Amino acid sequence: MSPVAVLIGPPGAGKSTVGQLLAERLGVPFTDSDTIVETQQGRAISDIFLSDGEAAFRVMEREAVAGALAEHDGVLALGGGAPMTEGVRADLDGHPVVFLAVGLAAGVRRVGLSTARPLLAGVNPRATFSALLQERLPVYRAVARHEIATDDLEPEAVADAVLAALSPEADRAGR
Numbered sequence: 001m002s003p004v005a006v007l008i009g010p011p012g013a014g015k016s017t018v019g020q021l022l023a024e025r026l027g028v029p030f031t032d033s034d035t036i037v038e039t040q041q042g043r044a045i046s047d048i049f050l051s052d053g054e055a056a057f058r059v060m061e062r063e064a065v066a067g068a069l070a071e072h073d074g075v076l077a078l079g080g081g082a083p084m085t086e087g088v089r090a091d092l093d094g095h096p097v098v099f100l101a102v103g104l105a106a107g108v109r110r111v112g113l114s115t116a117r118p119l120l121a122g123v124n125p126r127a128t129f130s131a132l133l134q135e136r137l138p139v140y141r142a143v144a145r146h147e148i149a150t151d152d153l154e155p156e157a158v159a160d161a162v163l164a165a166l167s168p169e170a171d172r173a174g175r
């Protein structure tokens with residue numbers, strides 16, 4: 001058993017929102033590596049960052065992703081930074097990975113100033129988000145089979161685009 005779709009992308013790309021829609025459409029379960037880590041740890045990711053640090057979180061995240069890739073046969077959304085871990089990238093090989101892309105303006109608008117995202121909780125979330133996009137874009141692209149630009153699409157339309165990309169024909173052609 002393995003996921004029918006794995007969604008990656010920066011914070012605010014819509015992985016959780018679109019992932020749930022997609023799972024409903026396909027009649028399969030949805031899970032999110034962030035939720036798996038929080039459930040296993042019994043605390044919020046912001047608390048894990050605060051007390052254990054990011055490196056410790058990345059280890060927990062890698063284990064959560066590996067487990068879900070092996071066992072979850074629905075839609076899986078990954079934490080925004082998960083593909084930056086080499087072991088996660090190796091584990092993603094062969095899975096139907098879809099990159100939900102979002103530009104700086106839309107991304108910042110969507111994430112707002114939520115303290116639930118520890119990496120963006122600094123003094124200049126816009127600059128942080130911009131640097132994060134630059135660093136991660138090539139990595140997201142390298143691991144994904146498909147890329148969907150979400151800036152001008154409602155979540156329902158993004159779900160449509162993911163379904164179209166994952167249709168057997170498009171998938172075989174790597175489109």
Ligand SMILES: Nc1ncnc2c1ncn2[C@@H]1O[C@H](COP(=O)(O)OP(=O)(O)OP(=O)(O)O)[C@@H](O)[C@H]1O
Nearest residue numbers: 010011012013014015016017080110150153154155
């Ligand atoms: N295509 C979209 N158009 C407009 N708003 C969107 C779209 N996708 C998501 N949103 C909104 O943006 C916010 C962030 O979406 P979501 O939590 O799904 O992102 P995420 O990729 O899971 O982020 P994170 O990595 O932080 O978990 C939510 O308020 C959601 O309703």
Ligand SMILES: O=C(O)C1=C[C@@H](O)[C@@H](O)[C@H](O)C1
Nearest residue numbers: 011034079080081117118119
């Ligand atoms: O972009 C990131 O590095 C993160 C995104 C969230 O999904 C969480 O996994 C965590 O806040 C880190």
Ligand SMILES: [Mg+2]
Nearest residue numbers: 015016032077
């Ligand atoms: Mg999410």
